[in-house]
Amino acid sequence: MSVAAAREPDMKLDAVRGRLAYGEPMSRHTHWRVGGPARLFFVPADRSDLADFLRALDPALPVYFVGMGSNLLVRDAGIEGAVVALGRAFREVTRSEFSVEAGAGLPCTALAKACSSWGLGPADFFAGIPGTVGGALAMNAGAFGGATWDSVHSVETLDRGGVVHRRPRGQYRPGYRQLDGPADECFLAARFEFETTPQTGRLRSLMAERRRRQPLNLPSCGSVFRNPPGSFAGELIEKAGLKGLREGAAEVSTKHANFIVNHGGATAAEIERLILKVQARVRADCGVTLQPEVRIVGGVPEAAP
Ligand SMILES: Cc1cc2nc3c(=O)[nH]c(=O)nc-3n(C[C@H](O)[C@H](O)[C@H](O)COP(=O)(O)OP(=O)(O)OC[C@H]3O[C@@H](n4cnc5c(N)ncnc54)[C@H](O)[C@@H]3O)c2cc1C
Structure with a gap:
């Protein structure tokens, strides 16, 4: 249908x-x-x-x-x-000593702020990641040296039959911006075990660093590609001369080469074609095949250039 x-x-x-x-x-x-x-x-x-x-x-x-x-x-x-x-309905966040229970719908920035006010961490890196705790679990989102699963104790999930599970961390294998584990389940909540951390104002400085480095004034999905071992995707894309490369209204950001921005009215096909072009040009330039970090879903894949 x-x-x-x-x-x-x-x-x-x-x-x-x-x-x-x-x-x-x-x-x-x-x-x-x-x-x-x-x-x-x-x-x-x-x-x-x-x-x-x-x-x-x-x-x-x-x-x-x-x-x-x-x-x-x-x-x-x-x-x-x-x-x-x-x-x-899934945005609750509660604390008991060093444990923090966060609903999967809670924005990452709200988690960072709550932990900062409690003097618990490391959670500052969550600030400025514009997703939810559920998305951060699924992606093992991270920044500035921290990653989501570093502090996960257990998660609550719901399966397709509507059954809730409390799963210990050991049932998952988190990797760099990826997660292996029980499939076809929705994260409902996560329990983090943190340590006491001093209030340093780091949260504010990390947000400022993001504003300085990232094109936050235009729609994007953050870093399009994972960093290959030993190098940075953005540097390889910039070295290949691809900043400013366009497909319709989609453009490789001139501010951060690993971002693709939508100047208004871009289609998903334009963005996907640009992703494939960047992949092909970086492969030709330095022999590295960049792997997308963004999840591409629905429809039929665009043909490679
Ligand atoms: C400006 C900008 C900056 C960014 N900076 C960073 C960064 O510093 N570090 C970083 O890691 N990422 C970054 N990202 C990418 C993105 O914010 C993260 O990957 C984030 O964790 C995605 O969360 P989300 O709620 O938006 O998930 P979505 O994009 O909605 O989904 C992402 C994946 O998670 C799955 N998922 C979402 N919720 C659930 C759930 N409840 N249960 C099961 N699966 C679920 C989806 O099925 C999908 O596969 C950035 C994005 C932008 C736009």
């Missing part, structure tokens, strides 16, 4: 209490401001609403869990499945 044909309401989902939309444009939910419609888009009212939704859903329909879409390129054809976004 095409995404457009799927706008027919599904009666089995009538009982859900959260926001349910058919054919929701994903451009409203991604930082790049691009992306076609999701067949179903759901923001659950709370945990039990999410569990009810998953149980009522056709088991054959793929489900994609998202946070703030700050690391997502959704293709223009959209997503042939259900997209679940954890919103305000």
